Amino acid sequence: MYTLGRCVLLLTLPSFISTLAWADPLEPKKFSDFSYYVLALSWQTGYCQSQHDHHHQESDFCKNQQDFADKRSFLTVHGLWPSLPASVAAHGVDEKRWFRYGCSTRPIPNMPMVKASNKCSAPVTGISLEVASKLADIMPAAGGESCLERYEYAKHGACFDFNSNDYFDTMVRLSNDVRRQALGQFIQQHYGKVVTRAAFDQAVRESWGEKAVKAVKLSCDGNPAYLTEIQLTLRANKINLPLHDGSFATQKHPGNCGTAFRLDAVGF
Numbered sequence: 043m044y045t046l047g048r049c050v051l052l053l054t055l056p057s058f059i060s061t062l063a064w065a066d067p068l069e070p071k072k073f074s075d076f077s078y079y080v081l082a083l084s085w086q087t088g089y090c091q092s093q094h095d096h097h098h099q100e101s102d103f104c105k106n107q108q109d110f111a112d113k114r115s116f117l118t119v120h121g122l123w124p125s126l127p128a129s130v131a132a133h134g135v136d137e138k139r140w141f142r143y144g145c146s147t148r149p150i151p152n153m154p155m156v157k158a159s160n161k162c163s164a165p166v167t168g169i170s171l172e173v174a175s176k177l178a179d180i181m182p183a184a185g186g187e188s189c190l191e192r193y194e195y196a197k198h199g200a201c202f203d204f205n206s207n208d209y210f211d212t213m214v215r216l217s218n219d220v221r222r223q224a225l226g227q228f229i230q231q232h233y234g235k236v237v238t239r240a241a242f243d244q245a246v247r248e249s250w251g252e253k254a255v256k257a258v259k260l261s262c263d264g265n266p267a268y269l270t271e272i273q274l275t276l277r278a279n280k281i282n283l284p285l286h287d288g289s290f291a292t293q294k295h296p297g298n299c300g301t302a303f304r305l306d307a308v309g310f
Contacts, residue, residue: 067282068212071203073127073151078291079281081216081274082120086182088270088306092263103182109308113233114221116308119181119213120271121194124202124278145201156196164192167206177210180217212281219285220274223249234307236266239299250287257290260297267303 070076090104110116126140133149140147146155156164169177174185183190191210199209220226228237228245243255259273275293276285283289 066205066208068204068208070124073124073129073202075128076125076278078125078278079276080121080123080125081213081276082123083217083220083272083274084118084120085269085271085305086116086118087308088263088268088304091268091306091310092270094310095264101183101188102186103188107308113230114226115179116233117217117221117226117229117272118183119177119217120190121198122209122213122216123198144197145199146197151201153196153201156193158193161193162187162189164189164196165200167191167195167210169206169210173207173210173214176214180214216276216285220249223285225249229305232305234305236302236304238302239296240301250285250290253287253292254290256292258297259293259295260299260303262297262299262303267299268306269299269303273297 086103087107090100090107092098093100093104123141123144126135126137130140130147130150135147143155145151145153169191177184177191181190185191195204195206195209199206225245225248228242232241239260242260243258246254246258254274257275259275260269261271261273262268263270273293275291276289277291280286280289
């Protein structure tokens, strides 16, 4: 059913195994009693179009958009978000509140809150130059005047006491997994075009199987709709393995993209 995805997994597995010799697994040292992560991937051109359409202050990387021969480069990382830990839920916290406030949730974890409008007020993450270099390729809003990596770690990583290098390395690895699979090829082939949700789901199915289709939430903006973000729900106990059919958990909502949407191209 998803032969192409299995073939890519087999081809990439040896290199992944060799990487384990130096790469440490992502492990929460606190609040580890959660069941899944959300890997949020921005469709960068659509995100920038949305900023422009709503007259928001555009980020530097949106103002200075460049085209790439490899259109998969526009699939960038927004964040990696652990789900609600049972120990936090026991204090009366629900999922809506958790994903809104993350590590600043009251009464616990009760860490300092960083406003999305002032991401650079968050503490530096302490990541190595090597990880920062890799992150720059898949998170263009990291560093500079945007500081997305600071905000994401402060909101979704710090209270778990993740090693920051491992946290961002995991984002890099997972995003590269997505780009290499049939879904990445689909995006490359349909850049700038209107696609159906059924065709998109088929690319997901060819990559990782039927379970993965139910793990995807798509966010769109505009009328006609254009894609802004892809969210993949991933089982916490599989986060340190290459993406495969057993990696995925069911997403409660498929998103708002409807039956067809555009993979927006560079420019406004």
